[in-house]
Amino acid sequence: MIVEMPDTATAEISRKIDALHEERGEAALGRVLTLLISTSEEELEEALETANAASREHPCRVIAIVTDGSDAGEHSKLDAQVRFGADAGAGEIVVLKPFDGLKRHLDTLVIPLLVPDAPVVAWWPSKAPEDPSKDPIGKMARSRITDAIRSANPDASFTALRAHWSCHDIDMSWTRLTVWRAMLASMLDQPPHLPITSVRVQGQSHYIPLDLLAAWLAVRLDVPVTIERSDDLNAITGVFFERENGVLSMERPYEDQATICQPGESQQDVAMPMRTLEECLSEEMRRLDPDEVYAEVITKGWGMVDHE
Amino acid sequence: MGTSGNEQYSAQRSTAADQQTASAWSNPLRDPRDLRMPRVAGPCSLVIFGVTGDLAKKKLLPAVYDLANRGLLPAGFGLIGFGRRQWDNEEFANFAKENMKAHCRTPFNEKTWEHLHDGMRFVTGTFDDSEAFTRLSDTVSELDRDRGTRGNHAFYMSVPPRDFPLVSKQLADSGLSHSTEGAWRRVIIEKPFGHDLASAKELDRVVSEVFEPDSVFRIDHYLGKETVQNLLALRFANTMFEPVWNANYVSHVQITMAEDIGIGGRAGYYDGIGAARDVIQNHLIQLMALTAMEEPVSFSAGDLTAEKRKVLSAVRLPKNLAEHTARGQYSAGWQGSDKVLGYLDEKGISRDSTTETYAAIRLDVDTRRWAGVPFYLRTGKRLGKRVTEIAVAFKPAPHLPFETTATRELGANAVVIRVQPDEGVTIRFGAKVPGTAMEVRDVSMDFSYGRSFTEASPEAYERLILDVLLGDPPLFPTTEEVNLSWNILDPIEDYWSTLGQPQPYRAGTWGPAQADEMLARDGNHWRMP
Incomplete structure (x- = not known):
């Protein structure tokens, strides 16, 4: 079930989620984490499909933020979608499409929608910020998952990620190994x-x-x-x-x-x-603690081999 | 040195043997901080005796497939079936494929299957045919040569216990039980471990004559390692349970394993054994030990066994067995919506069988922690539904500052650990009913593994087979624990053997009236799971 909510507000989205839970006789408390996906209109469906499959193993609330809407205008507008049941794996999916002014404070946009008392995981399916830990979405997350090889320029992207690495960052290039x-x-x-x-x-x-x-x-x-x-x-x-x-x-x-x-x-x-993308995402969601081995590899090991 | 010391020693040895003295060489690619990396078994083969049986079909073969599909089996892996059928390797492979496909947990992948298939062999023979064992020995050597299993072989005895001595002897005579330098041979035997103390000791003697003590893996599939570790985590990783986990707060403990099925095709095994020997002796007494034991120094197999042994040796039987034990036998009835036969009408059961299909006993633990807290253990076939749980019932609050009418509906607080199905924990407590009147009623707070975790728990057999192949010391009962639990059960069985026919109970209900009376005497009643 997909509920379209054009020109809406976060409070309305929360109410809608609660109402749908009640109507369907489900408990919203079973969600073990919130997965924030920062994505574009184009790759939205693929990302959601992967998250859906991973959520079967790990029931979560998925909040996908589509960030390629216009941001020139003065006025703020929020389009949203709530997906339930067959369209949402084992949890629920909220798609947020913020426009204009709203795009400048994405953190307070999602805060009212996070699952209470549960970890937040951020995932950038392709294009990632240079420093995920300074990103408004990344800052809230306990675990930040990037995927440099799916970005437009993998080498440059990974160089930036390495330069700004902090212990809660992980790149799926490592998971694939x-x-x-x-x-x-x-x-x-x-x-x-x-x-x-x-x-x-x-x-x-x-x-x-x-x-x-x-x-x-x-x-x-x-x-x-x-x-x-x-x-x-x-x-x-x-x-x-x-x-x-x-x-x-x-x-x-x-x-x-x-x-x-x-x-x-x-x-x-x-x-x-x-390995499929879904397996990699599941593995990341399974372990939210910092990966010390990865840390050692990108700080110490990286310089020990010749990278062209 | 006591047995606990030996146990620890052997546990260390078995892991060390895998890596050829861990101290001298350690794998540079392994790092204890590397929690991501799964442990893959080394080259080896698994030989299954009784491969056409129900257990192999429904559990063992699918578990092998799931392990392979999760990438946890090595490149050099062989699977050998041993059985009476006149099969060639291909027919066996087809049989295995069919059953793996039907019961596997992970999606069926042709590639995974092809790799398994290349390492599959079948040896036709009976247990008294020494030539068959020579052929088995040849097949094993062939796998060593062609598949690179390097002399590592595990033997799974999915056969009735009466065949253990014969199979063990054949394995010894054909030289299969002895490992060469740097390789291992392991044997897996399933419960029941005997039918009383004497037979358990005899079985142990027979098997340990042939296999090194640390190569024998005793398995109780009801009690997967996952369950044991979940229980340990709940008790010892939290603050809020431990302070009330004692006689000051606990009124009694109920441990239940109910099955909705009858004896099915197991008449030959079940008749004469009965519910208590089948389930209480191993499964329920183990669950009780894990619930009641003190905190182990570490979670190594040795330390864990030490604590379980302590608590089992403190178990006291009721003085009056007539009042504090109960047994029953299911009669014809309706199991939910299916009409079912009574035990005495089942195929292969004599009309005057006195075997119990339901057993309930009260045990006490004579320690400071548990003084005066009864542990009620019950199990039965053809009960209301399939469930295994540990319910810790608490005493009422010392003072209730309410009108008595307000708390009429309030029961005892309880922590219920659900072992299966839907593994999890329920906490029961009182809450006010909404409205103007002050009324307190029981509510539950629920946690379920399935809803809260990333990873579905692996099937018990997957974990168990992998542990054997890795040489991980199992958390399964040691010989001494088995002996201690027979010590507890033997007097009860002796008493029951003087009684004649067990009390009948209608199939699909929660057991005989006797069992309810037994708890009523103590002022308690059975929970309805």
Whole structure:
């Protein structure tokens, strides 16, 4: 159910949400967080779809703020939409389209609509502010999720994010690596436990997760890590550990399937599907505490590898 | 050194064995601060005995699939089914696929399936056929060679307990039970662990002759690790429960596990065992121990066991077993909207069976914390609905500054920990009824895991299989806890065996009249879950 509320006020939106809850016999108290999405008209639906899917795992109130309306005029105007039931995953969705003067104080616009006594998570599905922690929306949030590789200029965007990083900021480039990192760690669990002398990682050009993976390996292993990039490759395609008995490697040339090779052993295949955006968002919503490992990787590890 | 010391020792050993002495080498990619990184099992295979049984079909195979789909199984993973059917690998794979598809929790993904499929084998044979075990041994070696399982193998005994000794012996004779350097062999056995103290000890002897004590994983699937840890978090991570968690405030505790199903196809197993041995001995007594124990020094398996053991050894049986125990047997009736048979009419049950399908007992815990607080444990089949819960009922407020008419409707405050379904916690307390008259009535405040958390709890079996493959010390009962719980139950069973026919109760109700009388004697009544 989608309720259009043109030219409205936040108090009316709150009342509408309460009324809909009552009508449907639901409790509004079950929401465990508020997810603020800062987005544009164009990418709104895709972002909401992802948030919907993630909210099934994690019932939340989603407030999407569409920020590309005009802001030249003198007068303020607010268009809104409230989505419930089948159109809103396991929570409710509020879409806010502020115009003109209202756009200059987005924080007080959403404050009356936040779920009481619950954490606030901010997500920028593509374009992110240079310093999320100074952004009016970001300032309210306990966890700030950006996604540099989906922005117009990933490299520049990530450089800015790194420069202004604070401990509650996280970029989804890191989340995309979790499965790779887990597989590599379990690969090294297996004997023989020989020292690693150097590492090569291989993947797509201008792909920030590849740089982060290299930085992480450099911090953890404290050996030279080199990056091989190619425009023909998709995402991360391989990691090669150099050890005295040869190369221990894990490759994912195609989607879905990874191969582990180790000297003197037959090659092993393992299913390793690409992570979806929805999985990444769910993972971020699952853990709201600062990620110290990520902090170390972007502060210390980043400088340990060559980024073109 | 007592058993607690040994327990701790073995717990450490089993994790250490995985990484070949943790002190000498530690994985540089692992970091305790890295909470994001899931733990993926190392190369290994899982051998399931009784793979065509209900448990394997509905729980084990789907759990293996879900683990694979969540990326928690290694590249080198093998799944071997052992059974009587004349199947080849392909027929087994089809059987597995069908059941995984039907019961998996995560979406079915063909790619995940293909990888599992490549590591699937089937060995035809019976438990008394030593050649079948030689073939199994060959299959295991073949997986080591072709799939890189590196000699790590777990054996899941999804078979009746009477077959344990034979299977164990065969595993020993074929050399399957012994691990080579740097590899592990583990065995998983399901409850029941015997049917009384003597048989539990015998079972333990048989299994520990073949497997190292720290390679034996005793599993009570009713009591998943998730449940245990949820309960520990509730009790020990909060301030507001602990101050009232004692005899000063608690009037009594009711622990219930009710099932709406009958015995189904398990007549052969169930008859002669009964509700108390099936459920109270392991599940309810464990829940009671977790509810009543003191705070453990740490949540390591060893420290946790130490506290559970203390509280179990302080359990006192009622003096008069006739007054404080009850048993029943379901008779024909209507389970909700379905007409169902009585226990004595079930297929495979003799007309004069005295096996109880409902059991309720009162236990006391002789410690300062619980002096005078009865713990009521009840379980039964064909009860009103399927529910497991722990209800802690509080004493009434010492003084009520209201007219008596105002509090007529006020019951006792209670904290109810729902174990299943809809895991969560309910708090019952009094609130004023809106209006001009002063009237106080019970209301509930509700918390549910499903509504408040990011991640759906993994199915108990997923967690459990993964723990075994990772070599995580389980939170499941140790031999000594099993023995202590038989100590509690044996005298009651002895007494019941002198009684003859249990009191019948209509299917779909909450048990026999005897059980209600038992609580009424103490001035209490059963909660309706």
